[in-house]
Amino acid sequence: MEWIQWSSRLLLIAFILYAIATVLFTIAVSGMRKDRNVNRVAYGKIAFILAVIGFIAQTGYFIMRWAGVGYAPVSNLYEYTTFFGMMMVLGFLVVYGIYKNDVLGLFAMPVALLVIAFASMFSSDVAPLIPALNSVWLKIHVTTAALGQGILAISFASGLIFLLNETSMRERSKSRTWLEVTMFVLICTLGFILVSMLFKGIGAGGVVEFTNDRGGQETYEYFMPILFVPEGAQLLSGASGLSLELPNFINTLKLNTLLWSVISGLVLYVLLRFVILRKRIAESLQPLAKKVSLDLADEISYRSVAIGLPVFILGGLIFAMIWAQIAWNRFWGWDPKEVWALITMLIYIYYLHMRIQRGWTGTKAAWLCVGGFAVIMFNLVFVNLVIAGLHSYA
């Protein structure tokens, strides 16, 4: 148990260091300080060093948790998502090492922070490993896949930079709308994390019992104030809140969480857009993104894909096939998680091939980087929570 406690502490330290690094990157890029003579280069360097120390601390978390639980800590959603965040930081550090670009830090680090904070929303209990997961190939497959995804996520950050730089904020366009939607989704994730912490802290949830559509008794444990309950549900504990009854085939627990995330996201968005920034979120970020030329942003995207995709294919498909062969006696079974890993690969393969087609580079490619990251997150969150398959444990 000692190990686990220390690992949690190290994770917290890493998180704080990443947060400070993000702030310093912001200063390095914008020079926003009262004294205008900010040494941007120095700030950028310090931010990078802090990110490296943070990464070392998180590596410490990983090793100590491994020692504590007795298996590679990539076996449930909490562990995997945390590790994915860590690999995003590693991907950033590698690409930063090549390009020394502070703007990239300004965009990549917050996404990694968001991912790690999101991970902490899942149960961090030390759970026993089922036999199928007890394999060396599991460790190799999952860690390599996460590393690949982490590096690919950097192409999302630089793709965003490209789009923010390139899209005109003065006139209406598809790009402008979708950029704002992307920002809104990121804000909703933040909102989800904030309201989860708030509601868990004050205990605003409750437990209901109901008869599911197979006729069995089932309970839902809400952590957020109850808005929706299944038909004929009985409140066992907690506050009833709105408790709107919905047909049984809808998972009201997930709908409840989703709605609260959107509500909180909306509140945050309205605050930012109309009170604090008084303009589009994308518009406020544009001056920062303009500090990188389109060509460089495009090159960083391409490079992250070029580095990340082989790693992902190796870890997420080839090692995955080897493991599946040993554990489930078939290397490929069209399980949703497998299919979405294939889709991830195909999207980036599409990305690589569209670059040799004239006129399909630039904006289209940058949007594909955003889409690729969306698919990675979809596979991580949605496929696990909504589409149940063999991977439903992680």
Added chain:
Amino acid sequence: MLDMKYDGADLRSKRRPKSWIDRVWSFFASVKVGLWLIGLIIVGSAVGTIFPQEMYIPQQLPASQYYTQEYGTAGTIYYSLGFHNLYTSWWYISLIVMLTLSLIVASIDRLVPLYKALKYQPVRRTDRFMRGQRLIGEGNGSEAQIDMMEQSLKAKRYRVKRDGDALLAEKHRFGRWGPYVNHVGLVIFFIGAMLRVFPSFHVDTLEWVREGDTVALEATGDEYYIRNDQFILEMYDPENNEEDAKFAEAIEKAGAVPKNYETELTLFKKTGTNEDGSPRLEEVETGSTKVNHPFKFDKYEVYQEQYSSRPEFLSMSFSVGDKETGDIYGPFTVDMNDPETTYDLGEVAVSLRDLYPDFEVRNGEPDTKSPRALNPAFFFTVDTPEGASESNLIGIRMNVADENNRYAIQFAGTEMASTSGLRVKSDSTYPILIVGGTIFMIGIVMGMYWPHRRVWIRRHGETDVLVAGFTNKNPSSLRREVSPLLEKAGLPIWEDQAMFEKQTDANSTNERGES
């Protein structure tokens, strides 16, 4: 800027097509068509994950009913469109076949001209060619400076060729073959995957074997037999196992978690047939198969895939007690699969009138739910020495008998057996798949991590020099590598002819280490 994809070479498919063969060829050689195919495969694959595929639905219910019952109208539509078997549908396979064709055709179409263009490339290039490169510089320079540049490029492991005052430095050309190598690997992988469809390359059967039973393995053509010696199901045990103590909290929340599934087995080979028609078996070896550790023999593998969640009763023993004297008769054993109908115990005789392997009461009558001995009940009559016949209905935690009976039947023991679901398979396509996968990966690494870089330097007019650079990826890295060398040699520094914008503001690149 010049299109340098195939080094400015003329693509065969881009020439005016003449015959219909050429037309079809150009269609599949087109990148756009390839992209469309990838896009369609992405969409198709995604659709297949909306509801589970047929192979993942419970077997008891036919698919035609399952989807409607489980997912309503959407399920009915899903099923009627054939999406429940999407990945083996003719249209999905056709998309994959077309993609394979596109892969092969496009590769041949590009590889040949690219290979020729790179093999026979001149050192001295035209003005137009050099100015068409992404990195281009022009300014004063002498032949001595070019010589100096030759040395420093060689130090950076460039292969340098000279043609008088013209220079061509090149590195990592083999990176250009990466895409073609990985396409070859992919085609080999597809061939392997294709062959798996044929039973001669890939057999795969599930054998349910009860503990103690010996079954012929269909996948081996009944050449081998396996006996299930014991099925082991081990659970995490936080109370008694110190190692598992840390999981106590999680197990309390989520319920018991299995730690190990394992079947201990004995392998037999059939050597002939006995006179009664039964196979003559010779023991080959004993072993075990557990999840993640298949048992291997000959060219076959045995995987622990399933087990029946409830063990079956093989036999049950009873004894008969005389309530008056306290004497016990028996015990006697009833074999579930082949029960005797009378058991002579000396003083008394017991007749088995009926046996319900999976007892339930239906329409007020004793009945059975299934033929499997999961919850057996027995209808006995005891023939007393006095000539009376007393009936007893005995099941698990159930004993229906007349109070006035003199004899009482009691349980005296049971023998139970678990059933293990073993997947037996052989697959002779593994080597092909492994070779294909490896070549694919090698190709990808070649193409992605070794950017092809070329530098041309040439005198232009009396005093001027043209410097041009090409790379198939990451121009800024080429700049970073070669610009300092140009600076050192005093040659003109090249500029990036940006693809997306002219860099009006030099400060706009936040690229440190180079300015």
Added chain:
Amino acid sequence: MTKESKSGDRMQQAMAHKKKRSFWRLMVMTMVLFAGAVVVMQLIEQAGSDGRVAAGDDAPNFKLVSLDGATMVERETYEGKGLLLNFWGTFCEPCKKEMPVVQANYSALQDMGVDFWAVNVGETPLRVDNFVNDLGVDLDYPILMDTRSEVEKAYGIYNLPVTFVIDENGKVIEKYEGELTKEKLMELAEKSL
């Protein structure tokens, strides 16, 4: 690209070259498409053969003893015209209901040259005997005992009752899942001829 040459010799060479190239192009494309077609056909063929005997398959052979132990039948040596091969269990309600229907029409079936075999899936003779006695109808058609569930496995049975319509040559004409009514029974018997 080589320059267009006016000499007829080189023209001819170029033509020959083009012809050869067209031939190879056609070869490559045909081979890939052919391989694809073979895979699709194989998959379509396999889609039905999931270990369950279906219409169009050859009926697997078996040798079973009847409930009274008196006769042994073998599918391959069956000499009648058509055969209705029925699988049933005592625990299956529709099976119980269809048995009197079959009995009532059994002589009509026999007149047509069609036999009806009812294979019990994996139960003990004791149980089946009791069941048949309780039925209240004397069954003339053979009840066959598949005590080790071997035939059940060979035919890939999941739902009961199920009736296979087998013709003179041992080919399965139809697989009917569900309770038999008089009309259905006669319809299936017609088909087996």
